[in-house]
Amino acid sequence: MATRSHSSSTATTTTDKIASDGIPQATLRVHPRDNVRVALKDLPAGSTIEDNNHVLQLVEAVRHKHKFALVDLEEGDTVIMYGVTVGRASRPIRAGEMIRTDNLEHSTDSSATVQRQQDWQAPDVSAFQGLTFDGYHRPDGQVGTANIWLVVPLVFCENRNIEVLRQCVADALGDDPYRDYKRMARAMLNGNSPHDEGSADSSDQAPPFPNVDGVRFLTHTLGCGGTDDDAQALCQLLAGYITHPNVAGATVLSLGCQKAQIAMLKQAVAKRDPQGLRPVHYLEQQATASEDALIREALNTIFDGLKEANRLTRTPAPLSKLRIGVECGGSDGFSGLSANPVVGATIDRLVAMGGSGILSEFPELCGVEHELLARCTDDSIAKRFTELMEAYQRHAASVGAAFSMNPSPGNIRDGLITDAMKSAGAAKKGGDSPVVDVLDYTEPATRSGLSLLCTPGNDVESTTALVGSGANLVIFTTGLGTPTGNPIAPVVKVASNSELAQRMADIIDFDTGAIIRGEATIDELADELLRLCIESASGRYATRAVSLAQYDFIPWKRGVSL
Structure with a gap:
């Protein structure tokens, strides 16, 4: 099956606006509290930017996916994106100046007040009522997406x-x-x-x-x-x-x-x-x-x-038997704007139908802990999340590491300057549903709903752990391109931008670039992605990773990886 494309969609995104001439705006403010905007394309110095009826000029060229300041910032001032602290100015930053490693340092708002989420607004899943996937029913009541x-x-x-x-x-x-x-x-x-020697065998022998x-x-x-x-x-x-x-x-x-x-x-x-x-x-x-x-x-x-x-043969199973692990790797400055929110909305749909999701990568939840704590369904779950995060940080510190070291050179080149900035976008993969459980590494997921799993940010180690805890399908987002797969669970690859989806079509299953172009909404693409997951879980769609025999497996040697 070809990579999913959405260029034909004409709906507007939920986060961007369309200018009066029908051309998508070149920049985006993600949250009303933000004091930075994201460049959606390369912008030359002197470009005029309108933000909430205020006009400013870029004092330097800003590459696409990177952020620039909306106001003058003094050394020590907080930089806000996604409505949360993603760093502090390490020197004065002028309005219209690009955010870089030489003017921003990692910082989070660890003292943020936690207010427990009261009523979660579940998405409309009427379009999926009665749908099933064809799976392998095991004697213990579990259902596999593969055999x-x-x-x-x-x-x-x-x-x-x-x-x-x-x-x-x-x-x-x-x-x-x-x-x-x-x-x-x-x-x-x-x-x-x-x-010269031909391609695949032409044998018609049945397997x-x-x-x-x-x-x-x-x-x-x-x-x-x-x-x-x-x-x-x-x-x-x-x-x-x-x-x-x-x-x-x-x-x-x-x-x-x-x-x-x-x-x-x-x-x-x-x-x-x-x-x-x-x-x-x-x-x-x-x-x-x-x-x-x-x-x-x-x-x-x-x-x-x-x-x-x-x-054993495949037979219909309710979507509540799906447990999807979510992962990101090779992230870029668009991952938190397109691919990750679409995946989060997909998980919310699955949870609304009684299914399960697993969100991992604890170093990439740094800075949004208060938001996840607010979503925990009771105090014991919130306490366990805090204890595991703090224990991980202490263990990392004992070997001379810190969560702030998590962003890779590729992340930084594509606009993810600090771990907090990367985390704020990465957490979007978990949607908005309540957190029903917090699991330590290797513990099995047993509750319906969204669980948090303590793993490193290392792509393969984390994907390995998600499947080990029971994910029978994985959704993996990427902005730069990574081929990661798993030996026993299908891995659906989701691109944050269409350039990647076209250039590396052999590893990408789904394209969310239409979000950046303002041609589709997060909800529209989440519906499409969930349908693709159902096809994959039923064995009717072979993911790129499965087709390429990309069977990655790396156990986590605890305390070493971020």
């Missing part, structure tokens, strides 16, 4: 054996995602055109297991040589994957002497699956006669598992 057999190493020493199994299974099933690249390499080695979405093979660098807590966290994460609704069963390879023992993983799995409804096979190399015997036994468990998994 996967999982092969997992308990320790990095087994990564090589995992790779042997991957190649053997791909060859046996005729399901090698890299066959075209291999064909290309052979042609180039022989001095031919990369296209041997049509009701199975594949075998996924995880690798990682943990399991031994770390702390006891590292080993426990790894086992908890792997247990989340093994018992995930998208997983039919698993084969686990252990060396034998490592810290992350089979008994630890079995205990973690039993906590999530007390009735033992998910078949899991544990193989230990040091207790096996030979590597040949280990590989043979592992292959037996995989093919026997595939036969059993193939008995």
